[in-house]
Amino acid sequence: MGLNTEELETIRGQVGAGRKPKVQFTEAAGQIAGQVGQVVELADPAASDEWVVVRFGRDELPFSPGDLQVAPRGAAARKVTAPPPPPEPARPEPEFVIDKPIPAPAPAPRKEVAEVTEVAAPAPRKAASRPAKPKPGASLTVTLAYAEGEWTLAAAQGSKALAKPYVIRPAEAMKMVQLVDVPGVQEAVEQILSTERAEAQAQADKLRAELAEIEARLAELGEAG
Structure with a gap:
């Protein structure tokens, strides 16, 4: 072809x-x-x-x-669209519940008989445990570089190299740059x-x-x- x-x-x-x-x-x-x-x-x-x-x-x-x-006659250009990025997972916000015991009011003193009434305060409840945050995945980095007359392309995920730098044609480098509007x-x-x-x-x-x-x-x- x-x-x-x-x-x-x-x-x-x-x-x-x-x-x-x-x-x-x-x-x-x-x-x-x-x-x-x-x-x-x-x-x-x-x-x-x-x-x-x-x-x-x-x-x-x-x-x-x-x-x-x-x-061919009447040929229409076929658009190249990039796939939509995956939605980011929702991050649950931590909730804190702290119950503070309310002291009972002191009883009014009586003249005839002095009585002291003790009101037991409710035991404080523990704060809700914080949900564990999901561990984020390693970032993906794609590098297009030009040095000494050659274009190279490399890719890494975190500290792991997915593809070592390899030489590409100038036209391919230009096509990649056209997809990024910077x-x-x-x-x-x-x-x-x-x-x-x-x-x-x-x-x-x-x-x-x-x-x-x-x-x-x-x-x-x-x-x-």
């Missing part, structure tokens, strides 16, 4: 004519599968596996041909990707120039022979 050679050539001709053909993301694209975007550029396949630049919302990101297919984070990731793209383009231009020089040298040697 994905764009074949004939479809890519058709798209290249449409982009060259100033059009923006629609494509649909396949299951290989991950959580945005079913969404529809527009092809705005076809880069050099030799420079990267992700050379089909697609406008998706306000972003323009590179994808591989396997992540895309020609959008001001400044998406702009920082886009800046990193733009810098990497510029460096890769410069390296590709350098290699093309070196290849052209070598081919010219071979042509001169062939004429000399």
